[in-house]
Amino acid sequence: NASAIIQFDSLAPLSTAPNQEINIGSLDIGIPLLNGRAEFQLAKDGRLHGSLRELDFFGGRIETEEFTIPKSYDGFTVPLLVNGASLEDILAQLQQKDLEATGTLNGRIPIVIEGGEVAIRNGILQTAEGGGKIQYRPAEEVRSSLSGANEGMALLLDIVDDFEYETVQVTLDEDAFGDVAFKFQIKGHNQAVHNGIPVHLNVSMDGPLRKILSQGLKSYNLPERLLSRIQEFKDSP
Numbered sequence: 001n002a003s004a005i006i007q008f009d010s011l012a013p014l015s016t017a018p019n020q021e022i023n024i025g026s027l028d029i030g031i032p033l034l035n036g037r038a039e040f041q042l043a044k045d046g047r048l049h050g051s052l053r054e055l056d057f058f059g060g061r062i063e064t065e066e067f068t069i070p071k072s073y074d075g076f077t078v079p080l081l082v083n084g085a086s087l088e089d090i091l092a093q094l095q096q097k098d099l100e101a102t103g104t105l106n107g108r109i110p111i112v113i114e115g116g117e118v119a120i121r122n123g124i125l126q127t128a129e130g131g132g133k134i135q136y137r138p139a140e141e142v143r144s145s146l147s148g149a150n151e152g153m154a155l156l157l158d159i160v161d162d163f164e165y166e167t168v169q170v171t172l173d174e175d176a177f178g179d180v181a182f183k184f185q186i187k188g189h190n191q192a193v194h195n196g197i198p199v200h201l202n203v204s205m206d207g208p209l210r211k212i213l214s215q216g217l218k219s220y221n222l223p224e225r226l227l228s229r230i231q232e233f234k235d236s237p
Helices: 087-093 140-147 150-160 210-217 224-235
Strands: 002-004 007-012 014-016 021-026 033-043 050-057 060-063 067-069 077-086 099-100 104-114 115-118 121-128 133-137 163-174 178-191 197-205
Touching: 050 077, 060 104, 077 087, 087 099, 087 104, 104 163, 115 163, 133 150, 140 150, 150 197
Parallel strands: none
Antiparallel strands: 002 021, 007 014, 014 033, 021 033, 033 050, 050 060, 050 067, 060 077, 077 104, 099 133, 104 115, 104 121, 121 163, 133 163, 163 178, 178 197
């Protein structure tokens, strides 16, 4: 779902003028990236200079600094710079109805090309200043089952029922099978539990995030900007 009209300034060797534009409808790198714009230039020596100018990401945006892709791009890495990603939008996409959160995430998600595949490596996202809230309120039968496991689990459920966090740090890394491993480090308190004693939570989880999130793209419509570019391409001689 991308469109570009490319102006070449040389055919032998093949090269383009600067600031060639690509409009992107959706890009799947393990997480859904939508409605983007990238710029590039193909140099006569075969290298590709580019930058991602904007891309929607869970209510925020992603961009990159300018980078150069060599002829042999295997092992190439480019960090995506994340700004203002909404925790609420992320949980909505993951369809976690029992879990709610407020706040935004900023950080870097390095994207690596390995063996022709795109993967996430050592991404780190952190909440913006000001903190927010996390509420995990499972159905009563689930809560009763978890609470009955041990006293520690019962206490944890009480804490996350209305948890006010100061910071949240998320690290993510994708393995060769497409599963993304997450680690959450959360610092905060629940004022109603032990007089708001400070709590540090460390949570690890993994799963096929690429498959889960792609389900939310089934009803996605191409942005008007991309549709107009596609029509422009069709109408060109």
